[in-house]
Amino acid sequence: MEVRVSNVEICNLAYTGKFEELKKCALSDSSQATRTDQDSRTALHWACSAGHVEIVQFLLDLGAEVDLKDDIAQILLENSADLKGRGV
Numbered sequence: 796m797e798v799r800v801s802n803v804e805i806c807n808l809a810y811t812g813k814f815e816e817l818k819k820c821a822l823s824d825s826s827q828a829t830r831t832d833q834d835s836r837t838a839l840h841w842a843c844s845a846g847h848v849e850i851v852q853f854l855l856d857l858g859a860e861v862d863l864k865d866d867i868a869q870i871l872l873e874n875s876a877d878l879k880g881r882g883v
Contacts, residue, residue, distance in 0.1 A: 800841060801832035809838035812847045821857060828857045836865045
């Protein structure tokens, strides 16, 4: 059974780590890399969430926006999340 996390195909590819399919999709239409799903998350959010470093780097190289906040990030920031991390 295929895992679906989003209504946007590129987000699903990012989360499931299907790098070659994601690359093909993004290179055929670069706007795909910046599309947001129903929760205002991008493929970059999903790739980070799943720990797919190669996909994260690819999306960053395409110019993916790093400052977009999803609902989880917004809640964390509103509750004084330490952006630099502990001990830094």
